[in-house]
Amino acid sequence: MDKFVRDFLYANGIKDSFIKDSEIVNSVDELASRAFVDGEQEARLDAHRALYAINLAHLSTPWTRSPVNVNHPVIAAIKYRIEQQWELSERAKYTATLESLPSVEDFPEWVKEHVASHHSNELHPIFKYLRDEASLDQMREFFVQETPLEMLFGDILAFMLPGVYGSIKVEFVKNYWDEVGHAVDARVHRNMRGDLMNFLGIPVDDYVTNHEFLVVEELELINMYLSLATNRARLTELIGTMLATELMIPGRFEYQIAGWKRLGLTDTQLAYHLEHVTVDAEHALDWLYHVVMPILRQDATVMKDIVFGVNRRLDTAARVSDRLYDHIRNIAPNRKVA
Structure with a gap:
């Protein structure tokens, strides 16, 4: 996923029709599940490397090598789905703690x-x-x-x-x-x-x-x-x-x-x-x-x-x-x- 994200972010000529391809979304869901539900180390590393590439792209400037597709729906979907599964797994750890606050x-x-x-x-x-x-x-x-x-x-x-x-x-x-x-x-x-x-x-x-x-x-x-x-x-x-x-x-x-x-x-x-x-x-x-x-x-x-x-x-x-x-x-x- 990391390589796909980095290639996609900087690729010229990406067409909007690409967002109809559900295979990427399905593969992201599968990766996020392995990373944050199953706790697979390799999947966790791949997911975080891909997310890091997207997050850094949001800090880019047009006068440097710009990630031209940082706002593409495919990138947005990858970011959203990784983050959602990650947050769910994190919140589950603190259910009891968050019920007992000062x-x-x-x-x-x-x-x-x-x-x-x-x-x-x-x-x-x-x-x-x-x-x-x-x-x-x-x-x-x-x-x-x-x-x-x-x-x-x-x-x-x-x-x-x-x-x-x-x-x-x-x-x-x-x-x-x-x-x-x-x-x-x-x-x-x-x-x-x-x-x-x-x-x-x-x-x-x-x-x-x-x-x-x-x-x-x-x-x-x-x-x-x-x-x-x-x-x-x-x-x-x-x-x-x-x-x-x-x-x-x-x-x-x-x-x-x-x-x-x-x-x-x-x-x-x-x-x-x-x-x-x-x-x-x-x-x-x-x-x-x-x-x-x-x-x-x-x-x-x-x-x-x-x-x-x-x-x-x-x-x-x-x-x-x-x-x-x-x-x-x-x-x-x-x-x-x-």
Whole structure:
């Protein structure tokens, strides 16, 4: 499916009559069932690679190699059917959890404790390993795998801006303003990350031009964000996902900073990481009190969607951490910083 999607996105001369061919739709349904119902690893990887290609195509520009068929009904059907089956399988995991939620006024303390105690945050053994033991090649591989979400975070925020107004939009824009470095190009977060990628010899556009190096859990993570961002009906869930992100990032980054410094990197080279330790701690509380709480006070019924987003982010991050903990320890150590 991944190859079909990539070929179709960039093919010239696709005719509308092609949408009458039900074989593609049937094959997508079969793939999604194997991936998300049966849990077949190969099918899961193929489905997420195809979905990643479609999601990235929604970020393309006409002055680069444009995916001319990104809005074709066939692509829309593939995206919709993969995402629908994926969401059904995810929601089934949280049926009991979503029936036992706090009151609106108790939500801030509940969610802070919920995130702080989760397996995916700095409690996970991978972060102590990065801090205390990982070689340069192992740290580099962890950094490479995390690239898609980190490089596309500003784009995800931008998708959230239209149609939202008042204090909620103000908070979105404040977050986005930090993401784009207060309009100073060198301080734009993706550019700061790109500087470290250049230092480490990592192609800055590798996450776009070459998806095969990404483990399926990382594809799942970035697709979760991009699929929610490109589906307006899922905005509340994405707000929950972003809340979990902001609450958990600073602690994780502190361990990585210590690990990089152990290997000889300087504050200048680690500017991207250092920025997130301070900025995201503030963002987390602002997102909670100026975005989530006003929404819950307006409509408490959406707490289920917000908590679903929180839980998906936490558990997906845990699967990423579990996989990368095994993955990077299988990389032979021992290059040092030049």
